Amino acid sequence: MSWCKNVKGVLLDITGVLFESGASEPIKGSIEAIKRLKDSKIPVRFCTNETTKTRQKLLQKLHSIGFSMKEDDVFPPIPACCQILKSRGLRPHLVVNPDALSDFCEINQENPNCVVLGDATDNFSYQNLNKAFQLLMSLETPVLFALGGGKYYKEGSDLILDVGPFAKALEYACDVEAEIVGKPSKSFFGAVLQDLGQPAESVVMIGDDIVNDVGGAQSCGMRGVQVRTGKYRPSDENHPTVKADGYVDNLAHAIDLILQS
Template sequence: MAAWSERLAGVRGVLLDISGVLHDSGEGGGVPIPGSVEALARLKRSQLKVRFCTNESQKSRGDLVGLLRHMGFDISEGEVTAPAPATCLILKERGLRPHLLIHDGIRSEFAQIDTSNPNCVVIADAGESFSYQNMNKAFQVLMELDNPVLISLGKGRYYKETSGLMLDVGAYTKALEYACGIKAEVVGKPAPGYFQSALQEMGVESHEAIMIGDDIVGDVGGAQRCGMRALQVRTGKFRFYIYLTLTCVHGMRPSDEHHPEVKADGYVDNLAEAVDLLLKYAHQ
């Protein structure tokens, strides 16, 4: 692999995942990952542009920012690209009226959206609302439509909370895709349009940007397909993926650093190490 000076040269903008990079979510809002508050502060004092790119779909953008600010992070709502506001724009542009299978925490984001006589389904990380009854209602809405539209706020398989790994929206989206014989439209990582929107808001070209995340597929692979560079931190879900390799009943599964399809441009222990490297080698 090339030296860090080559891998990071020319970077002008940094996209940061939130969960697993800045903090681990969980009871009481979760906890900051050690060193991440200070690392973000150093990054924002630099000449590098910073934007947060998250698939969070249990909290509104305002609530998420409020939680992070309470933890000590320097972050504003206008710096965050999140899937719920982006989905609302799509619904309005296309005249779609959704049946919402979402968490109550983001229902306020859809307050101005017409949900009467649904002609599509929007699915997010609904948590405890992923009951059979609610999944079946979404299935029925889709099956009654001549041209069914399923919009998913992300495609993640799982994420990490302080209590352990949690099943993410991607698994439930796959169930509806299979049952209805359709393909979901993803708003969020790893969708190319989502990354492009974040880059446009930050004002940098893809070759000038780098993504830092804990998800080898959604963060790293998605960013690289858009022409960006990407670093993976060994926090969040990363280390748990390694633990899973020891318990897989079908044999050893490769760690994220040996993923069969995606390889990051670099692996770092945490955000603090990533910032150290960026401040030393980026924008050269």
């Protein structure tokens, strides 16, 4: 088992790895696993496509269930997207969850010239998607951002549509390719690696999504390991295009292997 050898940095997904979506308790052993990883001096960053709440609210949830991490170590898509919007002078029409709106408070949204699509949950109505479609069609050069490329996630015992399918609908209708901000984007992973200060080949990404976590990490030169928690399904181990470098029962199992090696 070579994936766990010579690991100099670890990237962790949050939902499905640290806790199950909608749960108020951590996945068994995950708090202790992160503590052991930090005690070993291996740097760790937390990469998430969570856009149903602000980064601050996500951090508050993590702290409330027993985790301890700094805000700067948590990488969700919205702050990265805001940096892009500012640098390119773009004014977004937002189709996002209401709980995430405050993270865009410093962004000019008047006379929008692009669309930002997040995990809007109940706001993924026909009316809201049609407004986004109409704006994109009115622009000479339409720009569409998707805050992640996930197909679905797991909440409780149910699978829930993620932002990816709605982005694909707008891509098809408007003949535009969405710019992904978040996993599995190479630019997103590259920014996290730069902050981590380690080369890709020395880093392991641990997540529950075979495509966005594992495949996205591998496309950037990292090792990708899938946990059998969260949205994991047995069929993932026979995925037609992505083969994880390793499969583990949970985060604690993965950290055991890394530290033992």
